[in-house]
Amino acid sequence: MLAAGFWAGMINVVVGSGTLVTFPTLLLFGYPPLVANVSNNIGLVGGGLTGTFGYRRELRGRGGVLRRLLPASLLGGMTGAILLLVLPAAAFQLIVPGLIALGLVMVVWGPALQRRITRGRDTGDGHGHLATLTGPRLAGVVAGVYVLGIYGGYFGAAQGVLLVGLMSVLTSDDIQSVTGLKNLLTTAVNVVAAAIFLLISAGSVDWKVVGLIATGATLGGVAGAHFGRRLPPVAMRALIVVVGVAAIARMLL
Numbered sequence: 001m002l003a004a005g006f007w008a009g010m011i012n013v014v015v016g017s018g019t020l021v022t023f024p025t026l027l028l029f030g031y032p033p034l035v036a037n038v039s040n041n042i043g044l045v046g047g048g049l050t051g052t053f054g055y056r057r058e059l060r061g062r063g064g065v066l067r068r069l070l071p072a073s074l075l076g077g078m079t080g081a082i083l084l085l086v087l088p089a090a091a092f093q094l095i096v097p098g099l100i101a102l103g104l105v106m107v108v109w110g111p112a113l114q115r116r117i118t119r120g121r122d123t124g125d126g127h128g129h130l131a132t133l134t135g136p137r138l139a140g141v142v143a144g145v146y147v148l149g150i151y152g153g154y155f156g157a158a159q160g161v162l163l164v165g166l167m168s169v170l171t172s173d174d175i176q177s178v179t180g181l182k183n184l185l186t187t188a189v190n191v192v193a194a195a196i197f198l199l200i201s202a203g204s205v206d207w208k209v210v211g212l213i214a215t216g217a218t219l220g221g222v223a224g225a226h227f228g229r230r231l232p233p234v235a236m237r238a239l240i241v242v243v244g245v246a247a248i249a250r251m252l253l
Contacts, residue, residue, distance in 0.1 A: 001025060001209060005216025006223070007239070009047025013054065013224030015237070016160015016182055018044060020103050022213055023157060024243045028250055031206065033096050034089045037155065038204045042194040043213025047221035048187030054225020058180025065130045065181070070188055072142050076149015077189035081196040084154045085204075096155070097248045103158030104244045106165070108237065130171050130181075141170050145185060152189035153196075160186050 004025040008018025019040060026036035052059075059066075084092065130141065144166045152159040163182045167173060173181075197205065 001029070001212040002216045005043060005047070005213035006220040007216075008044060008213070009051065009217030009220025010224035011220075012044065012047055012160060012186070012217070013051035013183060013221055014179070016164060016179075016186065017103060017106075017158040018047070018217070018220075019155070019157040019159075020100065020244045021239070022217075024100065024246060024248075026209060028246065031209065032089075033093045034084075035204055035206050036209070037084070037092070037096075038197045038201065039206045039209040040213055041156065041190055042197060042205060043210045044217050045187070045190050045194050046214045047217030047224075048183065048190050050218050050221030051225050052180075052183045052187050054222065055176075055180040055183050058177050059184060062130075062177075062181070066184070068138070068142060069130075069145050069181070069185060072146040073149040073152075073185040073188045074192050076146040076151075077153035077192040078196060080150040080153020080155075080189075081193035082153075082200075083150070084193075085197070085201050097252060099155045100157060100244050100248055103161070104241055106158045106161045108241065130167065130173055137170055141167065144170070149185075149189050152186060153193040156186075156189070156193075159189065 001022075004022045008022045010018075011021070012018035022040045022044065023036055026040060027033065031039075145163070148159055148162050148166065151162070160182045163185060164175075164178055167178045167181065168175070171178075
């Protein structure tokens, strides 16, 4: 669990799909899905904070963009966390395999999406920077961030991948700038969801899991911000897919 937390904290900074390592790992150790999800969410907050700090240069001068997007992420995270606690635990257990599968598809499809977007920009089909967006396209970005915040508060696997895809499709911001924003927005969702879990459903928290995931993820966030870009993306994605498929198989069988 400590190693899974470290790996998740590192790849959350770079790729944004760390939950697809930690959550299936907790399922493989026999933790109930709801306890695993809540404890994992709280544990990953530290990695998000260190990863966001590591990308602070990409966030400088982006106050206007954050004033538009951060409230949407926070509201979405609150909505998703409340849905997780209000809906029956059995419903979450039924939905989880599909959510993991969706996250795995996004992890695998992510590179092809980025290549397609890059080709579009090379032919002059850019969409403008986030700071200059107005009208329907800005509304689309804000609405998309809110919806993904709901997903992040409810489950969150590959939320970062989805955010990068959304902002890459609708804007012409470079990938490092988008990654910096992704780190801050996903961390905001995790923080607000963790606060709601602690206030409303503290009994669903396994503090041993939280401690191990938090320790690993916090160190992994530091490593990801400094060294994560040097890791082979194919190897990172392959590990995510293997662990995710194993978790799906365990839940279904």
